[in-house]
Amino acid sequence: MKHKNNNNMASQNILKNTAQGLLHQNALYTVIAIFFGFVVGGIFLWAAGFSPFEAYAKLFSSVFSRPKYLIWSVIYATPLIFTGLSVAFSYKMGVFNIGAEGQFVVGSLAALCVAILVDAPPFVHVILCMLAAVAAGMVWSFLVAVLRVRFGINEVLSFIMFNWIAFYLSNYVVNTTAIHKVGGGEASKDIRESARILLPQSLLNILKNDKANYGIFLAIIAAVAIWFILTKTTLGYKVQAVGLNPHAAKYGGINSNKTMYIAMSLSGALAALGGAVQLMGNSMRISQFAGQEGFGFQGITVALIASSHPIGCIFAGLFYGAMKYGGSKLNLIDAPTEVVDIIMGTIVLFIAISHVFRYLITRRLKKKEDK
């Protein structure tokens, strides 16, 4: 009797466990948040006199209807994966890297200078540009770490200040004579061919996309590297211990200041690489901007959607990239592209309160079980 039922019970248990496992996974709540994001965005579209279905259909067809559109989405996603990783990694240490924006900007700026001012053979030139970007991003983030560790200044605040300093610095450098393109409006010269990371021309022809680049591969490598650091190395152990409980970390002999310096520099480097990749694979120049471009801020959303999981950042980045690219096509039907910001803002808000959904759903299931 007992034996007979065993199999059945076991399979039921497995089912139950998978269901429960799913409930504890952040992914489910992310999906709920994304759903609400589209609902709220739809309400705004509807109120403004657009059919949400038509707009969303336009958004999705702009992404999926042709391979070259999909590639565009990937190109849009690449820098966001980098800034997402940057935010996610520092979040593991308990630092909210709202400064990824500034690190992105100084990264692309440093790469720009090397790409225009230095003459080097193709592959070497790319490496030099990337190194310059990494160095700039590290310094930018390291300074904020120093302000926090040595002077006790809330890093959120100094990140934001550094974002604006980076923004004006970029506008300043773009207008200097060595960088500025004469007669080129308010933009820099184009970077040298040798500093570009586009795929070979033959492939570009086949893909019908002249901006397809190696960036996405770098982004994936970076994500895997960060995953490896977090789960397999003593640095990862330290970073997460400091993030989860700085007191216990200190008690255990972890030098949290040193860990903070290393991890924040690394985080800055990731965002800066995003800037370099965006420059060398897509924009090829930097313009003078009236407002911040937002790659870093969008990285926050990417990290949140990914629950700060490095591999998750790849997918969250692709999602955001597709939304951005598809959203930019909304003006073809006269719908404001800012609906993407509304959707993304709503997603972040719902992720921030996702524990409420978790509580509600678990309670409901429990009640059912009790009955």
Added chain:
Amino acid sequence: MEKTSHIDSSVVAVQMTDIVKKFGNFVANDHINLTVYKGEVHAILGENGAGKSTLMNILYGLYKPTSGSISIFGSPVNIENPRHAIELGIGMVHQHFMLVEPFTVTENIILGMEPTKNMTVDIKKARRQVLELSERYGMHVDPDAKIEDISVGMQQRVEILKVLYRGANILILDEPTASLTPQEIEELINIIHNLTADGKTVILITHKLKEIKASADRCTIIRQGKYINTVDVEAVSENDLASMMVGRDVQFVVDKKPIEPGEVIIDIQNLRAKDYRGVEVLKGLNLKVRRGEIVGLAGVDGNGQTELVEILTGLRKGESGKVIIGGKDLFNADAHTLFDNGVSSIPADRQKHGLVLEYSIAYNMVLQNYERPPFSKRGILKKDAINKHAAELVEKFDVRGADGGTKEVGKLSGGNQQKVIIAREVTNDKDLLIAVNPTRGLDVGAIEFVHRYIVEQRNKNKAVLLVSFELDEIMSLSDRIEVIYSGNIVGSVPGDKADEKVLGLMMAGGTKNEAQE
């Protein structure tokens, strides 16, 4: 001091009947009854986690009972929230003081019931009322001082005044003596008697038997959420109370084999340090601990113990002095260096300092060792070795519900979390073990476990420094007791010759000679 009773058993002040409180599946209160008369001092006795505080939080409206009824002075009530309790004349002094640090004494007392005049808070009137109250019950406070600048004793008086200011007739005091000296405790008992003389009713939550004997008229005992008995305090002995509390006879004595202390392991000389506000809290402290002895550091909270321990474990920097361990001066060394040179510790706050709650047991077991072989190699963690190590320790130290060491530490019970720390620190096999309030918040079984391992370290010829605010713990474990007061060691007593009264006086700043006179 003489005990006078003001009990008026014709009037029932509080009647709680059949109270049940469930938190999820956990039953914190299981059909508890409580009758308290007007003018009575009624003690509620029980171990940590027995459900005393839950019961009182229900009476104060912080929790709603799952079932059961309450009446106050004969009328049935349904206490919705603290505000309602206050209206009914019930006031509560919490174990952890509920005071706003940067506010003054007066502001704290009136908060929530501020007298106003033309839209503004009438602080002058409030100050006058506070002074009146404090004189009436013989409780000295400085109405203009900020909470962060006054002593723990005065903070407690502020808490009691806060309750009286709201016109409370029934006062609940939750573990009121936890951080007071024996002398301050006596003062508190005086205040309690002043209150009952004025017709107030006092409910005292405690697990300290002596205080019950000294102050209470009757006592209700609760064990594991269940009502056990209500007794007249005069009619029972401390031992009777104790066995009712834990459900069996309690052995207060710990087995220790005689041992001759060996070489000095740690020699602290002339140590000076400031606290976070910049006030000097260690004023040239000297202390030695030898092999094979447990040195108990007795003292009231706030006399420099915290800072001393933090310096010895690398969490804080001192101003000057020497900390000689194994011939090397390790003053102001970091946690890593101290550990390498033979210091292990059971920290006071296990959840804050001892553990990373979100990490697995296995990860926590290597908190100091993850960078050493066999747990890692060239910066890469060796998960197999880490997990194997944890599985062994979990087995050896009987950590319950550990899933072989893979479970998150935060999901273990308090006692099992403490076992994880002890397993780690004892296995580190260092010459010196510093144990700070190692049994705080644990039940009797776990306390015995912790005490056994502390004594075992000593028997293995290690040096042990025991810092505890529980005088009983210090007295039962220590080979030598050093008393700390105001940042200095003010006296030293052999463990077997310790007298609570003498220690108490020294803890309050008296000298040994004074104490013995």
Added chain:
Amino acid sequence: MDELIKNLGLVINATLIATPPLLYAALGSTFSERSGVINIGIEGMMTIGAFVGAAVAHFTGNAWLAFLCGGLVGALFGLIHAIACVSFGADQTISGTAINFLAPGVAIFVCKALFAQSSNTPPLDTVQKLPKLFNGVFEVGSFWNNVLNTYVATYLGFVAVAIVWFIFYKTKFGMRLRAVGEHPKACETQGINVFRIRYVAVIASGFFAGLGGAYVTLCTVSQFRPEVIVGQGFIAIAAVIFGKFTPHGAMGACLLFGLCNGLKVLLGSGNVISPNLISMIPYVVTIITLVLFVGKSRVPAASGKPYVKQK
């Protein structure tokens, strides 16, 4: 000498025009911070306040109504922040970040929907803008005209500081608000409704931030553009920390940052220094002031911690 006085007048004038948005936003941030809720959404709340101010003024021509509406829309986003952080215990920084996406997104979305796909509102006429207090009293270009003939809303900003100070330190509500930011549990045990006070404080913070944003479009810029706020919300938060979380301290800090802007006007006039470099000054000054003074700033003890009610 005359030149010096004239320049001084110009600098004071520019300072007084640049300070109020920071001041309103900083008062808002003070409310929220002192009740224990971090609100970095101030920036977004200012942006939507700026848009609503400009749009309402454009359609109604009533600048004061527009100013009020700017505050109200800020309060609405304050309400969202309060629901997320106070009732649902959300991470306050993340919720604030969400608002910094949402509020500007909504502002530009609605702007495009209303104004033929343009992310700018049409420029406001002088009559649609907020009035100046001593218009025509002093000779145009004179020192006193530069110093005193400034927007009524500027004067109101300074009056608001006095009112907020009074609320904080003299009234029952203010005392409770400060206590809630330090030790919410102590307040609840004394029968104070922690949630209600935090709701009021966070909504008030949105209201003031919205007023600050509306000031920008209704006084200085005369038009809504997406980049009209450029980090002023964040500078206001810095001012609050620098000003030790008091309304009067925040006012001092805002005046300092306003002065940076005043100097910008003076330095920028000769075109000797790149305007981009001059634009960095407030941010650099913020960092420097924080380095010099933040150690002395005591953060409210319960800041950033969601309060969970007893069951």
